[in-house]
Amino acid sequence: MRYHKIPDETVRRLPVYLRGAIHLSQQGVESVSSASLADLLGVKPWQIRKDFSYFGDFGTPGVGYQLEGLIKQINKILRLDTGPKAVLVGVGNLGSALLAFPGFRMYGFEIAAAFDADKRKVGRTKNGVLIEDITRLRRIRRRRIDLGIIAVPEASAQEIAKALVDVGIKGLLNFSPCYIAVPKRVKVITIDIAMDLARLPYYMPSS
Amino acid sequence: MRYHKIPDETVRRLPVYLRGAIHLSQQGVESVSSASLADLLGVKPWQIRKDFSYFGDFGTPGVGYQLEGLIKQINKILRLDTGPKAVLVGVGNLGSALLAFPGFRMYGFEIAAAFDADKRKVGRTKNGVLIEDITRLRRIRRRRIDLGIIAVPEASAQEIAKALVDVGIKGLLNFSPCYIAVPKRVKVITIDIAMDLARLPYYMPSS
Numbered sequence: 001m002r003y004h005k006i007p008d009e010t011v012r013r014l015p016v017y018l019r020g021a022i023h024l025s026q027q028g029v030e031s032v033s034s035a036s037l038a039d040l041l042g043v044k045p046w047q048i049r050k051d052f053s054y055f056g057d058f059g060t061p062g063v064g065y066q067l068e069g070l071i072k073q074i075n076k077i078l079r080l081d082t083g084p085k086a087v088l089v090g091v092g093n094l095g096s097a098l099l100a101f102p103g104f105r106m107y108g109f110e111i112a113a114a115f116d117a118d119k120r121k122v123g124r125t126k127n128g129v130l131i132e133d134i135t136r137l138r139r140i141r142r143r144r145i146d147l148g149i150i151a152v153p154e155a156s157a158q159e160i161a162k163a164l165v166d167v168g169i170k171g172l173l174n175f176s177p178c179y180i181a182v183p184k185r186v187k188v189i190t191i192d193i194a195m196d197l198a199r200l201p202y203y204m205p206s207s
Numbered sequence: 208m209r210y211h212k213i214p215d216e217t218v219r220r221l222p223v224y225l226r227g228a229i230h231l232s233q234q235g236v237e238s239v240s241s242a243s244l245a246d247l248l249g250v251k252p253w254q255i256r257k258d259f260s261y262f263g264d265f266g267t268p269g270v271g272y273q274l275e276g277l278i279k280q281i282n283k284i285l286r287l288d289t290g291p292k293a294v295l296v297g298v299g300n301l302g303s304a305l306l307a308f309p310g311f312r313m314y315g316f317e318i319a320a321a322f323d324a325d326k327r328k329v330g331r332t333k334n335g336v337l338i339e340d341i342t343r344l345r346r347i348r349r350r351r352i353d354l355g356i357i358a359v360p361e362a363s364a365q366e367i368a369k370a371l372v373d374v375g376i377k378g379l380l381n382f383s384p385c386y387i388a389v390p391k392r393v394k395v396i397t398i399d400i401a402m403d404l405a406r407l408p409y410y411m412p413s414s
Contacts, residue, residue, distance in 0.1 A: 015405040016402065018405070019384075023386065077409065078406065078408060079411070084408045093301070097304060100300065101384075101400060101401065102384060103399055103401030103402075104401045104404065106401060147404065147407055154309065171410060173407060179247070189403050189406060191403050192310055193398065194316065195314075196222075197293065197380050197396075198221075198287060199221070199222060199285065200291075200380060201286035201378065202221075202284065202286055204286070204377040204378050
């Protein structure tokens with residue numbers, strides 16, 4: 001099922017809510033008010049209520065949101081209930097950190113394959129994932145992998161993006177601080193770590 | 208100078224606009240329309256105009272935004288013109304990737320110090336930054352470093368956050384997928400990489 005007309009900004013916040021809901025659920029909490037959830041996540045309660053209003057209402061007045069149902073619903077909207085698989089290209093420092101990252105499993109993700117151009121890395125296993133030769137990227141065609149993670153140097157990012165799209169990847173998570181051109185049907189999310197750091201000084205008290 | 212009443216969501220987008228403006232400026236472009244800038248960045252033109260309206264207007268009808276002035280103004284609002292310095296704690300795979308990351312310089316940042324608990328790493332230099340002993344963290348007090356980057360395992364993140372706040376750090380960029388408790392005056396931005404990946408399947412065409 002596909003939910004239409006959900007604003008991008010709401011889609012961006014859904015994983016935040018999901019993380020908060022999973023966190024509370026793991027602590028044995030069964031339901032939460034929008035005020036408590038907002039406080040935990042550092043957002044406004046009206047924002048949560050507005051975002052949830054796009055796809056139905058899980059709240060019960062005086063009780064709040066029932067966490068189990070909320071988690072299930074967000075997973076469904078984001079299509080995380082299908083157990084999405086990702087291929088990682090570039091097993092350098094960042095790529096290695098991603099392979100070891102505990103957060104993916106929380107959302108039902110799996111990095112199912114890894115590729116690198118460095119022959120010394122090819123054939124090795126890292127966090128249970130075999131590192132394969134980048135020239136053999138077409139191998140992933142039959143493995144039902146829809147997502148690509150680009151963790152290569154900036155100069156190779158565009159070329160790798162094209163190669164991934166050519167073998168059928170439908171969505172890209174790009175860690176290179178550059179723009180990547182792909183066909184319109186492919187969604188690219190670029191994570192520019194410096195961009196997040198750049199927001200911090202704004203909030204700092206004057207010294 | 209501090210600009211008040213700018214919504215968090217606008218502050219979040221300012222570095223995105225800044226990056227786009229720098230990108231265009233480096234290509235020799237002098238001014239850009241909100242429509243072209245929006246197209247480059249994948250946002251809506253009205254969003255850009257609304258965001259910019261919070262702190263003045265750089266646009267000239269028929270000409271667009273003058274890039275040099277725009278870059279200067281955003282840098283000022285975000286306080287990036289002060290040349291903020293950050294201390295990195297944790298020089299594992301992720302920390303090493305951050306030290307090598309080319310994006311920070313673009314925004315005028317500097318990772319000015321790095322600390323780790325591993326004695327084998329202490330004393331080494333990575334990307335021009337000396338790795339120091341975490342037990343000596345109080346050394347940074349005199350170095351005019353305001354920002355902290357936490358790239359340690361989840362189990363140590365809270366403890367490191369407290370230590371950083373104790374030595375005067377005013378803003379934290381946290382890469383551990385966990386909640387960190389700090390005094391209200393300290394701003395924490397948590398980067399959960401899995402959260403960004405979690406948005407991708409939503410946008411993928413049904414297969």
